[in-house]
Amino acid sequence: MVDAETTKHFINDPTHLVNTALRAVTLTNPSVDLDAENKVIYRKPSSLPAPQVSIVSGGGSGHEPSFAAFVGHGLLTGAVAGTIFASPSAEQIRRCLMQRVSGEKGILVTVMNYTGDVLNFGMAVEKAKASGREVEMVVVGDDVGVGREQGGKVGRRGIAGTVLVHKISGALAATGASLKEVAGVAQLVSDNIVSIGTSLSHVHVPGREKPQASDEELKEDEAEIGMGIHNEPGSEKATDDLPGLVKKMLGHLLDQSDSDRSFLDVSSKDEVVLFINNLGGTSVLELGGITNEAVEQLQKDYSIKPVRIISGTFMTSLNGLGFSITLLRIRDTGLGKSMLELLDAPAEATGWAAAISTKTWAAGSQTDAGKAATQASEEGEVTSNLKIDHELAKKALTSGLNRVIAAEADITQYDTIVGDGDCGIGLKRGAEAILKVLDTSRPTDDAVLFLDRIIGSVENTMDGTSGALYAIFLNALANGLRTQDSSSAQAVTVETWSKALASSLQSLSKYTPAKPGDRTLIDALHPFVETLEKTRNVKSAAEAADAGAKSTRGMKASLGRTVYVGGEGWQGVPDPGAHGLAEILTGLSDGLN
Known part of the structure; x- marks a missing residue:
């Protein structure tokens, strides 16, 4: 699925793109510098308060913030960049090892398991050794998307788990540890990491021609599990949610019965770090939902409660529309510094976005399970003597709510043209919440109590401008009813509702300047209230609301997001808020008959 969105770029010259992106790293972190000729980002000698093991990594560009933005205190000492998705040359790497980082306490080279990277970094390491430098190299292969059979002698690819190797070994190096100790911990972390990614599409490299459609492309409803960070094939295509x-x-990470992929035996007794990585094109909002899903399934299906949860953008595949999941099994380093302590240690590198301290993690794990419950409101229900026919009220309201739910697609289409597309979903969400309240709460003939229950669900489920307007109006409506309460039971009439609606409309006007003719939901609400007040006929009032909503077609907006919409599309559709309200009121009227 390669479309215009995935092939459009602000910078189409790949050479210029890589060079300027590397320069930008030095602009955002004054402790690092750039060897532009060799595409090396390295720590300035002045930023190193004492000699320490130098840690060098790198690879093809396109995985930012890896690797250049991880150069800084507590992480990498140097990073070497190739062109997009291509390994840097051995000469670039040699220059870094020999000229840009200190070899006083030795150098650890950490590289992901890709043939080009392993060969070029390996060649540079051997050259540096031959020149007298003490250098160790750790190759990270954490991707279980490639099983033993497919990986063969090459082994697993290196993906996002490499970042945790960098972080933990970098923190240890900052303590002054020896090369043997730093390399040993890097290898220990590498041996206890498994990762797998998934993506909804392949990515397009700037400067390349748009690829022709082929059977390899993912269909609209497909995701590829195990796709590599350079568009390499995954293990399967799936249409799952x-x-x-x-x-x-x-399952690929933890299922020990899968002999092809059971690279790491993790049990509920182990301390585990969960690392969710954005491949570049997944929104922060979605990444939050993905993180929550992974945490819930780990606990539910495997009885694993991660001791650390890190979620963010660390190793990308350009603007890849996907994510990866990494699990790190904590092991004793034998050095008096735990993996968790090193993982939590602060790092002054722009690419490292996990800022929660060990102290905060420890405090957070000691939560009081009953705290939330004790903080919950214990307010009693406020009753009145205003009586309604509960079954008729429920029937009428259910009719209105079901009607607006059925109209969600149209409302969403209208709001996509004139707004941000959320009006239909918001109304549907609110309507479904109210229906749930009607089905689960005990019946009541108290009009105010009946309305208060509805208000609570609206306030908790409807957000945005329309949610606020509905909540204000309904609260004012409840107040309008209370002002008509008496010391003895009395039936609520159309006149009672009419007076309460008129007062609530007046209250609403204090919070919004919207008037009929401004192309808002007021164009449906105002004629409903006005007609009901005059005729005492709900059907006539609902018809007036519908007519008011339809009149917004072609009406120029004075308020709301429609004001900012250019073009001519808005002229052909009604205001979505007015249309949605008219649907509710029409359905409510039908339910009363």
């Missing part, structure tokens, strides 16, 4: 994808991914 997010829970299904996460289930399969965790």
Whole structure:
């Protein structure tokens, strides 16, 4: 699925893109410098307060913030960049090892398991050794998307788990540890990491021609599990929803019965770090949902409660529309510094985004399970003597709510043209919440109590401008009813509702300047209230609301996001908020008959 969105770039010259991106790293972190000729980002000698093991990594560009933005205190000492998705040359790497980082306490080279990277970094390491430098090299292969059979002698690819190797070994190096100790911990972390990614599409490299459609492209409803960070094939294509994808991914990471992929035996007794990585094109909002799903499934299906959860953008595949899951099994380093302590240690590198301290993690794990419950409101229900026919009220309201739910697609289409597309979903979410309240709460003939229950669900489920307007109006409506309460039971009439609606409309006007003719939901609400007040006829009032909503077609907006919409599309659709309200009121009227 390669479309215009994935092939459009602000910078199409790949050479210029890489060079300027590397320069930008030095602009955002004054402790690092750039060897532009060799594409090396390295720590300035002045930023090193005392000699320490130098840690060098790198690879093809396109995986930012890896690797250049991880250069800094507590992480890498130097990073060497190739062109997009291509290994740097052995000469670039040699220059870094010999000229840009200190060899006083030795150098650790950490590289991901790709043939080009291993060969070029390996060649440079051997040259540096031959020149008298003490250098060790650790190759990270954490991707279980490639099984033993497919990986063969090459082994697993290196992906996002490499970042944790960098972080833990970098923190240890900052303590003044020896090369043997730093390399040993790097290898220990590498041996206890498994990762797998999934993506909804392949990525396009700037400067390359748009690829022709082929059978290799993913269909609209497909995701590729195990796709590599350079578009390499994964283990399978799937049409699952997010829970299904996460289930399969965790299965590949943890299922010991899968002899092809059981690279690490993790049990509920182990301390485990969960690392969720954005491949570049997944929104922060979605990444949060993905993280939550992974945490819930780990606990539910494997009884694993991670001791650390890190989620963010660390190793990308350009703007890859996907994510990866990494699990690190904590092991004793034998050095008096635990993996967790080293993972939590602060790092002054722009690419490292996990800022939570060990102290905060420890405090957070000691939560009081009953705290939330004790903080919950214990307010009693406020009753009145205003009586309604509960079954009729429920029937009428259910009719209105079901009607707006059925109209969600149209409302969303209208709001996509004139707004941000969330009006239909918001109304549907609120309507479904109210229906749930109607089905689960005990029946009541108290009009105020009946309305208060509805208000609570609206306030908790409807957000945005329309949610606020509905909540204000309904609260004012409840107040309008209370002002008509008496000391003895009395039936609520159309006149009672009419007076309460008129007062609530007046209250709403204090919070919004919207008037009829401004192309808002007021164009449906105002004629409903006005007609009901005059005729005492709900059907006539609902018809007036519908007519008011339809009149917004072609009406120029004075308020709301529609004001900012250019073009002519808005002229052909009604205001989505007015249309949605008219649907509710029309359905409510139908339910009363």
